[in-house]
Amino acid sequence: MATILNFEIKIWKNLMQNTYYRTIHNQILYLFYYDELIHRKFMLINNVHVKPMGRIVRPHKNKILLALTSILVTLVSILMIQQPQWIRNYVSLCILTRMFPTEGIKYLSASIVMCTINNMMNAFYATSTRYEQFQFLLPINDERWRNLNKQDSGRYEMNKDYVFSIARCAIISIGTLFAIAMIMMIMLKSLWKISIFWTIFWPFIMYIWTYHTGSAFLHITSFIFILQYYLNLRQQSFLRIMQRLLLFAYNNNHITSITLLKHFFEHHHRMFERLQKDIDEHSRQLSRYITIIFAMSTMVTTYSSYLLFMTKQRFIYQCLYCMIAHAQINTLSVMIIGCAKVRNNNEKLLRLKQKCLMLSICEKKIFTTHQLLKFDALTTTLLDRPLGFQLTNGVIITSYTFITVIVNISTFFFLISQNIIATKQLTTINNT
Numbered sequence: 001m002a003t004i005l006n007f008e009i010k011i012w013k014n015l016m017q018n019t020y021y022r023t024i025h026n027q028i029l030y031l032f033y034y035d036e037l038i039h040r041k042f043m044l045i046n047n048v049h050v051k052p053m054g055r056i057v058r059p060h061k062n063k064i065l066l067a068l069t070s071i072l073v074t075l076v077s078i079l080m081i082q083q084p085q086w087i088r089n090y091v092s093l094c095i096l097t098r099m100f101p102t103e104g105i106k107y108l109s110a111s112i113v114m115c116t117i118n119n120m121m122n123a124f125y126a127t128s129t130r131y132e133q134f135q136f137l138l139p140i141n142d143e144r145w146r147n148l149n150k151q152d153s154g155r156y157e158m159n160k161d162y163v164f165s166i167a168r169c170a171i172i173s174i175g176t177l178f179a180i181a182m183i184m185m186i187m188l189k190s191l192w193k194i195s196i197f198w199t200i201f202w203p204f205i206m207y208i209w210t211y212h213t214g215s216a217f218l219h220i221t222s223f224i225f226i227l228q229y230y231l232n233l234r235q236q237s238f239l240r241i242m243q244r245l246l247l248f249a250y251n252n253n254h255i256t257s258i259t260l261l262k263h264f265f266e267h268h269h270r271m272f273e274r275l276q277k278d279i280d281e282h283s284r285q286l287s288r289y290i291t292i293i294f295a296m297s298t299m300v301t302t303y304s305s306y307l308l309f310m311t312k313q314r315f316i317y318q319c320l321y322c323m324i325a326h327a328q329i330n331t332l333s334v335m336i337i338g339c340a341k342v343r344n345n346n347e348k349l350l351r352l353k354q355k356c357l358m359l360s361i362c363e364k365k366i367f368t369t370h371q372l373l374k375f376d377a378l379t380t381t382l383l384d385r386p387l388g389f390q391l392t393n394g395v396i397i398t399s400y401t402f403i404t405v406i407v408n409i410s411t412f413f414f415l416i417s418q419n420i421i422a423t424k425q426l427t428t429i430n431n432t
Helices: 002-015 019-028 030-045 061-082 091-098 105-126 131-141 150-189 196-251 255-310 315-364 369-384 401-431
Strands: none
Touching: 002 019, 002 150, 019 030, 019 061, 019 196, 030 061, 030 131, 030 196, 061 091, 061 105, 061 196, 091 196, 105 196, 105 255, 131 196, 131 255, 150 196, 150 315, 196 255, 196 315, 255 315, 255 401, 315 401
């Protein structure tokens, strides 16, 4: 697996040297486009210590194709749900409907609408028009902004390449399988005999739409996860430092050691405040992305599972629905695990910091009463509600969020199943 990923990474880096490929690539995986904008801003400022600020000029110019395909696909999907009989009167629309399986087509159309809403909301609502909201990209792709030692930085760089590679491979795999499924339906139903133009037009539009959908789910999630991994490395490094300091404090009673400890505690307290500030800033910058992906992934997973288990499909579409459901479940799992780790590590840091303060109070007398009250007030406040990644409504994502996801998917699946069972029963009664 590592060999395949390394090969893909090497090819990708070579292709990114080509201007035309990089332009098309950044149209679809648009966070790389904003990363390039930030680096150009740095070149203009000529000072790596100044974060980019201000409004982005023409921030959505790379999303015109995304908007056009999304609007077109959404309108047709709504018609497939609401007016299936009306569509049959138009060859252009009829060809598209015949590329999909007949059974469960309304639920497939509904899932397409959900995916398109996710595309549009991530592109035009979650994505800001100001440089400040993209500062989470700085430590991801620029080593100068990472507060990591050489070993952690090297490990981070390697895992970052792997995560981005897995996301690209998943997007390409789903897009390719979707294209194969549509081509097979075209061949089986001889759709080219009806209209060659529309037989080429719709697969092309849907192929582009599939890549934009994969980007909105997997590409953005890969950035969220790798930022969480970066923060986890910083937290783990800080935990190791605090543990060594605590051990040093227990084993040394000399006045010189106590003075040194006081200096270290004050220095690392400032580092801790900086870490908490970074977590809070990155959480606010990504909260819209996380909320949208969290909600839409839950619904798309439910629809995909329903189409996979409750309807009869051709083998190629079964494989497609299985891959989509697997990708969505992994997206939710990776995001929840990454968010939960940040929150849990923060809690560990705060408890360790409390131990250091208790040691100062009970034994070493390292700090004055004023300093102790200041440190203790901050620690106690944060311990009541440890910082972490949160949704737009302020709910912090923890490991218990898995239970919420399972309940939501199960409830939504039950409602869909009840609806289809009632519809089938009504059809049976009418036929008899």
